[in-house]
Amino acid sequence: MSAWEVFRFAFGxxxxxxxxxxxxxxxxxxxxxxxxxLVAVGNGSAQQIQQNIERLGTNTLTVYGGRFGPRAGTGTGxxxxxxxxxxxxxxxxxxxxxxAHVKSVTPExxxxxxxxxxxxxxxxSQLIGTYPSYFEAANSPVGRGTYFTNSDVLDARKVxxxxxxxxxxxxxxxxxxxxxITIGGVxxxxxxxLEDKGSTGFQDANDIAVAPLSTVQQTLTGYGxxxxxxxxxxxxxxxxxxxxxxTAILNEELGVTDSSTTPYQILNQAQxxxxxxxTTRTFTVLxxxxxxxxxxxxxxxxxxxxxxAVTERTHEIGIRKAVGxxxxxxxxxxxxxxxxxxxxxxxxxxxxxxxxxxxxxxGVKPVIAPASIGLAFGVSVxxxxxxxxxxxxxxxxxxxVEALRHE
Amino acid sequence: MRAPxxxxxxxEDAEARRPEPPVIDLRDVxxxxxxxxxxxxxxxxxxxxxxxxxxxxxxxxSGSGKSTLMHxxxxxxxxxxxxxxxxxxxxxxxxxxxxxxxxxxxxxxxFQSFNLLPRMTTLQNVELPLTYAGVRRSExxxxxxxVLERVGLLDVAERAPRxxxxxxxxxxxxxxALVTSPSLLLADEPTGNLDSEATRELLAALDRSHARxxxxxxxxxxxxxxAHARRVVTIRDGRVIDDRVRTRGAQPPSTEGVGPxxxxxxxx
Numbered sequence: 001m002s003a004w005e006v007f008r009f010a011f012g013x014x015x016x017x018x019x020x021x022x023x024x025x026x027x028x029x030x031x032x033x034x035x036x037x038l039v040a041v042g043n044g045s046a047q048q049i050q051q052n053i054e055r056l057g058t059n060t061l062t063v064y065g066g067r068f069g070p071r072a073g074t075g076t077g078x079x080x081x082x083x084x085x086x087x088x089x090x091x092x093x094x095x096x097x098x099x100a101h102v103k104s105v106t107p108e109x110x111x112x113x114x115x116x117x118x119x120x121x122x123x124x125s126q127l128i129g130t131y132p133s134y135f136e137a138a139n140s141p142v143g144r145g146t147y148f149t150n151s152d153v154l155d156a157r158k159v160x161x162x163x164x165x166x167x168x169x170x171x172x173x174x175x176x177x178x179x180x181i182t183i184g185g186v187x188x189x190x191x192x193x194l195e196d197k198g199s200t201g202f203q204d205a206n207d208i209a210v211a212p213l214s215t216v217q218q219t220l221t222g223y224g225x226x227x228x229x230x231x232x233x234x235x236x237x238x239x240x241x242x243x244x245x246x247t248a249i250l251n252e253e254l255g256v257t258d259s260s261t262t263p264y265q266i267l268n269q270a271q272x273x274x275x276x277x278x279t280t281r282t283f284t285v286l287x288x289x290x291x292x293x294x295x296x297x298x299x300x301x302x303x304x305x306x307x308x309a310v311t312e313r314t315h316e317i318g319i320r321k322a323v324g325x326x327x328x329x330x331x332x333x334x335x336x337x338x339x340x341x342x343x344x345x346x347x348x349x350x351x352x353x354x355x356x357x358x359x360x361x362x363g364v365k366p367v368i369a370p371a372s373i374g375l376a377f378g379v380s381v382x383x384x385x386x387x388x389x390x391x392x393x394x395x396x397x398x399x400x401v402e403a404l405r406h407e
Numbered sequence: 408m409r410a411p412x413x414x415x416x417x418x419e420d421a422e423a424r425r426p427e428p429p430v431i432d433l434r435d436v437x438x439x440x441x442x443x444x445x446x447x448x449x450x451x452x453x454x455x456x457x458x459x460x461x462x463x464x465x466x467x468x469s470g471s472g473k474s475t476l477m478h479x480x481x482x483x484x485x486x487x488x489x490x491x492x493x494x495x496x497x498x499x500x501x502x503x504x505x506x507x508x509x510x511x512x513x514x515x516x517x518f519q520s521f522n523l524l525p526r527m528t529t530l531q532n533v534e535l536p537l538t539y540a541g542v543r544r545s546e547x548x549x550x551x552x553x554v555l556e557r558v559g560l561l562d563v564a565e566r567a568p569r570x571x572x573x574x575x576x577x578x579x580x581x582x583x584a585l586v587t588s589p590s591l592l593l594a595d596e597p598t599g600n601l602d603s604e605a606t607r608e609l610l611a612a613l614d615r616s617h618a619r620x621x622x623x624x625x626x627x628x629x630x631x632x633x634a635h636a637r638r639v640v641t642i643r644d645g646r647v648i649d650d651r652v653r654t655r656g657a658q659p660p661s662t663e664g665v666g667p668x669x670x671x672x673x674x675x
Contacts, residue, residue: 324539
């Protein structure tokens, strides 16, 4: 009895029940495909969030003003006397002796403005007025042209660095460097274009323009509160120490007595990163578990099919045993049958998972985890062997006369 | 051919000096189904020997236990108690894989309902025992075609069994049973589903096999079938009640009333 003959009998069994075999294969296909795809989606969203946060820089702290969350400081309307973040507060942090772990302090105001150039118009969703240190702190270097300088800030020169989206909308293919554009009715000279920051998935990070703080305050926002102060720590390890240092100064400058109700909030990128990594890992594990369950259901489907096949073909097993088929031959036939079903289903599932991962799913570009392919495929084959072995061994251990009684 | 063993059913004493053991040597074989009060005694102590080259008809009414006995003889079932030696091998000491080998090499079984696999051709069905015996494909084909020719089915070898007539299917089953050249051909009511023409053809095939030296045991309740046998064993209620060698020209015993000579054989 060669292995090839056993294989041939097993294939015959599959071929004679095409629809049932196809449905079983489909069950495994969906299970394996779901594992690969869902893990890829979880993985993709984790990477996306991580990239977004890393893009902001992991060694920065962002201080937002106002009691109403990070966005309350935007614009000028919500000022409440001495509790606003001001350039003076920023200067106090920068000039303090107690901030050994602070590398730079960058005040920024953020507003929206419409830019025009020779009839082309574009609404910049983020026009930031700041210091040159912004570019390093925000991890946002200039790709073409130059940065604006401290003297530009001191003299409130009307120069601007624009993002890719702004440059494309206003200038198309032409180089924007040196061109004069109108922002909020004021002429600015474009000195540089920021490097492409890629999509964040939520808002276009390239729809941005950066100009000297003094210029923006003078022409657009007025000299009110700052939107935020970006504090760069000396290294990503000293972020927490730097946070403690600036908290003390902020409390003093803003006259905070009760530390539970501060008029500012500090966003710690490193904490955010670890928190979100934690969250997305949980997310991925959850997706994986759901997908794993569907794989298990597929496996139970195989057991079911094999039980039916064995019951239905008990008489045939009796005939085979009567003419001298050994336990091994019968066991082998049904095990190979079950394994082939799960193997084919698993292989098709891998293909489906990989193909499915090429599509963007709910705004997330899936990133396939190679381990999930191996795991899902391996589990599907193991399922075939494991769930197929019970019905197969039941079939193989029947007495011929018992098996022959089934009609 | 040896003198019939029918006169001395308890043949243990003769065994030692015999150079060749009998093909079938049943010693006080019992078969009980179920347990306790629901137990059914299908076979109640059968002792029987069949020698090489013998042609035995086992007769008895349905429910007499003759089929159960055949299943035990064919190693398709195991006795509850007693010994069964097949060509001197104690079958009860064999494990499952050795039993499979015995079924494959030593016994050919023909069923009343043919039991051909419907999804294979007739040729593949006949090849099946050789496949499990591990015979090479070309050799398998050669031997299967040879035995199909012997039963006159060469022209339908590539057809599916269900397209054949009942007689042809049963002859295909005989071919499958004979293809491994077994020591023993067992047939359980082989003509039960056949008309008289097909019955004649089948019996002719069995006769030819016997003429080539084959040992045949056929279970039947048809006198016509028993008439071809050399020896007739009658079973009732799981016991052998009559065992005689047919005399030339004598009428075979009928299913009912095995004859006044047998002990306690009268119908209740």
